[in-house]
Amino acid sequence: MENFSFYNPTKILFGKGVISELGLSLKKYGKKVLFVYGQGSIKQNGIYQQVVSELNQNKIEFVEFSGIRPNPIIEDVYEAITLGKLEKVDVILAVGGGSVIDSAKMIASGIPVTEDVWNYFTETSTPSKTLPLLTILTLAATGSEMNSFAVIQNNNTLQKIGFGHPLLFPKESFLDPEYTFSVSKHQTACGIADIIAHCLEYWFGNGSSPLIDAFIISIIHEIKEISIPLLNDLKNYDLRSRMLLASTLSLNGVTSMGKTSADWGAHNIGHSLSVMYDISHGESLSIVYPAWLKTIPKQNDERLILFSKYLFIAPTIEESISSFETFLKDIGLSINLSQLDLLSEEKPNIIHRLIINNTNGLKYEINNEDITNITCKML
């Protein structure tokens, strides 16, 4: 087992009706709230009204910032920071999925400083303080509600980068499975792909930690067990709660205990695809992962052998990857880019872009030839 440190101070309030504790929680952290949300779905499903009612009942002053996109962009973060400074807010409330929460983390980091928060992503600076952040989750997928990571897209530089810092942990996150009832079948499937991807990142990371491997196996099997029943019964409380818990546990740090690193190679390629074609994050992972698995060295690779022994169980690695593809198709996701009707001349552009954004320092290093192979397998 490798040396590691673990720290996760986020308080989770999980279950039906936990929003009734929101007012009390917010008052612990500030007097004026910046209420951040996405493109309005919370107004259709009634969550917006419940949040506003809870804020009003507790006489909490707030201003709203809405319009965060599914692939969140830094321009929206800048705009919200400007509003937050102007309005002198002292606590952030994010209501949404990973895109809203990730944006809110950076908004919370930007309001109390003069620094450009994009510098944190490019590693030219690190945060020194943040405003307290509380979140209400409406989509089980990214795990952002209980971690210190944010992923934001920059359309000027055509980058989508992840960044992590202990100051980014939300103070409290409210996880009501009923708040995920209105997530569409497709978006639920995308969430499932994201959860599995997080598990695979740590599965294919460096370091040996048998108990944590067993936890990862448990999460993958839990997800496999609930996926089809949930997709056929989207308002099933028990299945929604099981997906929500699996999602939070797949990226809150527990699955990295005893490991030195995760392998984010496939995930990063997914981010690049999202920037280029606005493919939803979960579906981009569904497209990339099988191609990535087929490309990394297979011969005697212990983690791939264990993948076929414990995760997508099959006699050979090839059949195991195929079983993973079948699972992704069964939940309604694409496993290649065929739906984009790409012209043949676009292929070199995709390869070029993926090579530019490729990251090093992973367990399975991906060179330019690998990128070309992965792209061919995704088309």
Add this chain to the structure above:
Amino acid sequence: MENFSFYNPTKILFGKGVISELGLSLKKYGKKVLFVYGQGSIKQNGIYQQVVSELNQNKIEFVEFSGIRPNPIIEDVYEAITLGKLEKVDVILAVGGGSVIDSAKMIASGIPVTEDVWNYFTETSTPSKTLPLLTILTLAATGSEMNSFAVIQNNNTLQKIGFGHPLLFPKESFLDPEYTFSVSKHQTACGIADIIAHCLEYWFGNGSSPLIDAFIISIIHEIKEISIPLLNDLKNYDLRSRMLLASTLSLNGVTSMGKTSADWGAHNIGHSLSVMYDISHGESLSIVYPAWLKTIPKQNDERLILFSKYLFIAPTIEESISSFETFLKDIGLSINLSQLDLLSEEKPNIIHRLIINNTNGLKYEINNEDITNITCKML
């Protein structure tokens, strides 16, 4: 799944040599340290010298309080509180196992107030503040290094009671598997019994949480896999680190996610036995648990059926309990009180004492007749 909340802000530094970060950590929290430890084993195995050297190198002022007993008593806690107040310490460093860390939690709670901390155990008062606590673990067993619980014995009232409060979380805990190398074979086995007991408490608690059940199964199987090899090779780094991680994860709150309660019925009986006969905590659990399992209602009890299906796997519940007993004997622990050479007239006294200390409100309520049955099975 049941509503739950989860909060655990303790930072874990895990691995070989992590003590080199101790000085920096302590300086974040205070200027004068109360260094709390047990009955001197840390002087024999060299840990004391390493801690003192780290404190001196970082020019950190400290006073020592030693002599905490394996079954820690409130009188020692009072004495350390008096010393800490006199010396105006502002941070506590606990070096030891659960008994030292539990005591240190109460010492940290007692120094900044005038309240008698025993009132917290009897629920006549709750803590309002504590001093920051850092811990260096030397024994994998209780999980105290990453939870908010403390168990202390009161020889005046003949009680051994557990108490939990969010203020009791250590700020940081240093978990170096090498620091557990000198734990004896017997004490290592006791730690194993304690870890399994913690798993069983949540296994037999209220509420259904399938993923967490899978985590508990994983911990039990991890412990079963490493126990005999570790007991035959006490300085094996990999096995010690696996035991340490399993121990921390078995009582840091993760195994209670989605459940409303654990069942501490057997654990509490173990505490009573420790008070009466100074049996080590782990061995008391080894004696109580099989008797408890044989006494709680077996017919169609789902959790017992699943116990035999997934934990100590056997075709029937009876054979499964028997397999658990075999495991405990194989690791060298007693499964009854025969070693005490009890006189026949002591039996009613044991029953009387267990009945007095019996706690209600558990999933499996234990009445006076059950206590009598359990006692007969333990003799």
